Amino acid sequence: MRSWMTSTMRLLVGSALGTIFGSALIAVDTITIVSSLPRTGSANAQTTSMVNGIKMALDEYQRTLTVGGTNYSLTYEDWDDASPERGAWDPAVEAANADKAIRNPDVMVYIGTYNSGAAKIAMPKLNQAGLAMISPANTWPGLTKPNVGEANEPTVYRPSGSINYFRVVPADDIQGAVGAAWAKELGAKRVFVLHDRELYGQGIAKMFQQNAEKLGLTVVGTEGIDGKSGNYKSLINKLRLARPDLVYFGGTTETGAGQLAKDMQSGGLTAKLMGPDAFYNSALINAAGNAALENRVFITFGGIPPEQQTGKGKAFVDAYRTVYKIEPEGYAIYAYECTKVALDAMVRAGKKDRAAILQALRETKNYDGALGKWSFDDNGDTTLALMSGNTVVNGAFSFVKLLGQ
Template sequence: MSAKRIVVFLLLAVLVIGVSAQDGQTVKIYTSWPLTGGSQAIGQSMLNAVNLALEHYLTDHDGMGPAGLTVEIVPLDDASPTSGAWDGQIEAENAQRCVNDPECLVYMGTYNSGAAAVSMPITNAAGVVQVSPANTYAGLTRSCPTCAEDEPGIYRPSGEVNYFRVITPDDVQGPAAASWAACLGYENVYVLDDTQAYGAGIANEFATHAEEIGLNIVGHSSLETADADPRSALTAALRDGADLIYGGFVLDSGGPRVIQAMYDEGLFDAGIKFMGPDGVLSPALIEQVGGAEILAGNTYFTFGGLLPSLLSDEAGMRFYTEYVEQFDEEPDPYSVYSYAAMQVVLSALETAAESGTVDRASVLGAVRNTATFEGIIGTFGFDENGDNTAGVYYGYDFEGEAFANPTAITPTMHESCE
């Protein structure tokens, strides 16, 4: 079924409800991302961060929610129990649950960009603000050379912007990664992706910019499923003289399997390295590939900010310290953006209350007008497309037992490599 027909089908199911929340009543924030399957560790860490942000808010406001409201987080899993990966039907049902619940004023999600493409038209038609901590596919918010022709309009049936993301999109991350690869001295790159909106999108962004700046793309292929065997593609990469493999994946779409296969098939011993985007940068990756020794010295990763353990301001250190104390684990990098997204939502509820009415329209308006919000990721706002106005990317290698050595990267750094 075409994307347009899917959107039309989903919109027929939308029940648009006019709702408002009065002082003392409950306001629900629905979250939707994988809580089971291959991305379970990431999703649970994101949910932990959302809960921690609310806990910190209540602590800082004498136990009171914004404007005296009781804020309830409703966590939903959009992963399939069969495949362990996000599922479009489940994601649509999750968004519909929020729309049909008069107390749901905010839909926070998703993790996977492809899932957002499913839920965005539903929340948009209902006038529910959607805030994502993790989606990076550029076409969700703006047109780009590698985006589909009807994006992002297909996600906005009302004609209004209701979707906002706190992380910077792939049309910055992909080109920045390509320029970084050039500065690292790599010349011949084989590109792999998972065919999904996020994975294929960022792989295309990387490949396009890499060729523009003089890198040689020796091949580009896709793995149709998470359990597809990557060895034939890796054999081609070795044959064609690749010194770097760029993989557009997330944890549950085949990224760990590619890295494992590179190790098993001797590509790392041959000096070929792996570079991947934020979708595979997670502490969970270490176990999934078979240990830190496989990653150390062989891999590079990009991510839209400093990792949790490297946050140095007061808010960041509070988050990291209390997260580790409470959950007895390292927070996933995306937990920082989940915390930031919750901060934005809580601030929007405050702003909406100041206008006299807390309802879907006023909360949406408050998020849309966010301009100089000071949160855990610094000062930022949203532009007319719903994108973060102050995004930045870092490159990491892997050293010892951890992702290390952050380097600020940009799409133009190849010009001087400084």
């Protein structure tokens, strides 16, 4: 009698507990999205804006997602891939981030990186693990395209043999070409090409140079410079000797773009300064001041600037302004698009499964997003090729024209 009572009670209590925990487990099942972007150093303002973009995408879904009839709560983790020692992205931190994402079974998408050099570290790891990676900002062509970068690119990033890396920005081969064409349009005949000796800067400088030569511009010199130098006054002397009418700098705001603009002005060099998308952040205006930039600096950017957006892009920019009371930086909309296309792929995959989501991303066709209607091609690149040309007026970026049409 007594033993019967006990076992019945045990059964009751057990089933009650089972119900409680069971339902709790269903309620807390999550899909996690992580981003690995530089949070330490001068790229941080850009990163904050990109993270805001990601959060806005998630908030549009109220942070829940129905995948194959099951409700999941969406969680997001904002990881730093920079270290204080370097003041910029750090290979060791990026590698640790990739490993951490792989180990967490809830992580379905890895958004990053900002720097192409950092992508090189994370790509093979995530590829091996079959985890999707989408970058809002990497522009080094070799990450996805054969025959434009190093000889072993991009196969070295794909140890599993299939593609897991996608990007929503046009790569630098396109940017270099539109930059050179724009330089010619601006009346440049003699160009001096500088780069910061980093993967991104040197790569885009090379693309610019090749295209400039193809268009009949004279390249009067090329030079790798020290991105951490205190000033470039001596370098300006060399530039003056070569008498260029346009200087192209394959570099970033973190590697001396602002100081270069400043020293070109103080050194009496009237040549125009042209730079790639990594110039397109408020830190450049902070570093060089308006006088050194106004109608002197020309920036190609892989897409349309916030104030020129129309349709869904404009809706994003307006919403961003309302929520954060500040203008979005150039890459915010790309981070937003990354997140949106990832969520779209999860719904299409129909289950919380890395392989299924990856397959759905590969099949993304005619996605109608904030950047317009675009697809991922077989390399994982966006089919978008439209860029914009910008300058600085009155201490703010100012759109000049669309490029690459």
